[in-house]
Structure formats: C-alpha cells, structure tokens
Amino acid sequence: MIRLVRAEVIKLTGRKIWFLMTAILVVLMAGIAVVLTVLPQSSPDQFQGFPGLAKPDAYTFGAAQAIGQTWFPLVFAAVLLAGETSTSIWAASLTKESRRWLHLLAKLVVYTVATTAATLVGVAAWSLVVSFLASGSGAPTLATWLSVVAKTGMVEFTWVGLSLGVVAIFRNMGPAIGVALGFSFIDGILALWAPWQQVSLGLASSRLIQDLSSFQPGFGGTPSSMGFTQALLVVIGWATLGLLLAVVGIEVRDP
Numbered sequence: 001m002i003r004l005v006r007a008e009v010i011k012l013t014g015r016k017i018w019f020l021m022t023a024i025l026v027v028l029m030a031g032i033a034v035v036l037t038v039l040p041q042s043s044p045d046q047f048q049g050f051p052g053l054a055k056p057d058a059y060t061f062g063a064a065q066a067i068g069q070t071w072f073p074l075v076f077a078a079v080l081l082a083g084e085t086s087t088s089i090w091a092a093s094l095t096k097e098s099r100r101w102l103h104l105l106a107k108l109v110v111y112t113v114a115t116t117a118a119t120l121v122g123v124a125a126w127s128l129v130v131s132f133l134a135s136g137s138g139a140p141t142l143a144t145w146l147s148v149v150a151k152t153g154m155v156e157f158t159w160v161g162l163s164l165g166v167v168a169i170f171r172n173m174g175p176a177i178g179v180a181l182g183f184s185f186i187d188g189i190l191a192l193w194a195p196w197q198q199v200s201l202g203l204a205s206s207r208l209i210q211d212l213s214s215f216q217p218g219f220g221g222t223p224s225s226m227g228f229t230q231a232l233l234v235v236i237g238w239a240t241l242g243l244l245l246a247v248v249g250i251e252v253r254d255p
Contacts, residue, residue: 008109009110055130059139085167115159158235162201164246
C-alpha cells in the first residue's frame with residue numbers, strides 16, 4: 001500500500017494539474033471575497049437581505065465557500081483516474097499489483113490530501129482578503145481552524161470518492177467529467193427545493209463548517225434547517241455511495 005501511495009504522489013507531482021487548478025481556485029476565492037466585502041459596503045441598497053461579512057465569522061463563511069467549490073475535487077480526480085483507465089497506464093499498473101481495490105484506495109488517499117490542501121490554500125486566499133477588507137475584528141480560535149481542516153478533509157474525501165466512482169463506471173474522461181459536474185450542478189439547483197435540502201451533498205458539505213439557515217433559501221424563502229449531525233450523515237452516505245460505485249466499476253469492468 002505504501003508503495004502504491006508513493007507511486008501516486010510521484011505521478012501527481014510530475015504533472016501541473018494540481019498547481020494550475022489551485023491557482024484558479026485561489027483567484028476565484030480572492031475575487032469572491034473582494035466582491036462580498038467591498039460591494040455590500042459601497043452599495044448597501046443593492047445587497048439588501050445580505051447580512052454582510054464581519055470578522056471573525058467572515059473567515060468560517062469563506063471556508064464554507066471554498067468547500068462549496070465542488071468542481072475542484074470532481075474534475076481533479078476524474079482527470080487523473082480517467083487519464084489512466086482510458087489508456088494502457090491502468091493495465092500496466094495492474095501487472096505490478098493486481099489488487100485493483102488497493103490502487104483505488106491509494107488514489108483516494110492521495111487525491112483527498114491533494115484536494116484538501118488546495119481547498120485550504122483557497123481558504124487562506126479568502127482569509128487574507130477579508131483580514132484587510134472585512135469589518136469587525138478578531139479571528140477564529142486554533143480549535144476552530146483545526147476543525148475546519150478536519151471537516152474539509154472529510155468533504156473532499158466524499159467528493160473525490162464520487163468522482164472516482166463515476167470514472168470507474170464510464171472510464172472515458174469526457175463523459176466522466178460531464179456526469180460529475182452535472183451532478184454538482186443539479187444538486188445545487190435541487191438544493192433550492194426543501195425536500196432535497198435534507199439529502200443535498202452541497203448543502204451538507206457547507207453545513208459542516210457553518211450554519212446555513214440565513215444563507216440558503218429554499219422554495220418560498222424557507223431557509224435550510226439541516227443540522228450538523230444530519231449534514232455529517234449525508235456526507236457519509238454520499239461517500240459510501242461513491243466508493244461502492246468505484247469498487248464495482250474497478251472490480252467488475254475490464255481494464
């Protein structure tokens with residue numbers, strides 16, 4: 001297992017995809033932070049109903065926004081795994097270690113760590129902006145930041161697992177990315193529907209970090225009532241589904 005993890009790290013560091021996607025995420029998060037801190041202060045009439053960002057809550061709000069960028073783990077994992085399963089690389093890897101589930105586990109571990117690190121870099125970019133531009137004072141405690149790191153890892157694990165599951169079923173990079181992003185898009189739309197809010201992975205991912213009752217309206221203006229325990233169970237449930245799809249796709253389909 002250690003050998004497989006080391007091999008995945010070598011393959012990942014030898015490519016530019018993590019650095020390029022992380023740079024995009026950093027620019028995106030910094031831009032959103034500027035918009036949500038400067039514009040409500042300069043044009044309050046245009047942002048009626050928005051509570052505004054004030055420290056220290058602005059930091060955890062930004063962490064929830066970074067976790068909400070689900071395109072990152074979905075595309076990242078899909079590109080890397082599909083780049084192997086659609087070519088001879090996957091078959092060549094099986095000649096060295098035939099247990100496919102071990103390959104899957106190694107990829108899951110490495111991809112989760114990589115996407116978690118990228119998301120935290122995005123959180124850092126957001127935090128830097130709001131530290132200068134947001135009103136209020138103070139910052140989250142060390143315990144809060146450690147909680148954010150742990151919850152980010154859990155969420156990234158779930159989205160990476162789902163992406164690996166989709167790739168394992170479709171094998172081809174194009175359809176896999178399309179289905180993965182399609183799910184993220186549809187989940188975001190359905191999250192406006194009160195019944196779907198109870199199982200929405202996007203809402204659950206953000207709810208692990210912050211209370212969404214004042215930020216996520218449903219039909220008729222009903223705010224999300226998802227609690228932390230429910231969010232945790234939803235994330236675990238979707239992670240289980242993704243891993244089951246990945247195992248079935250990897251073990252059943254021919255390389």
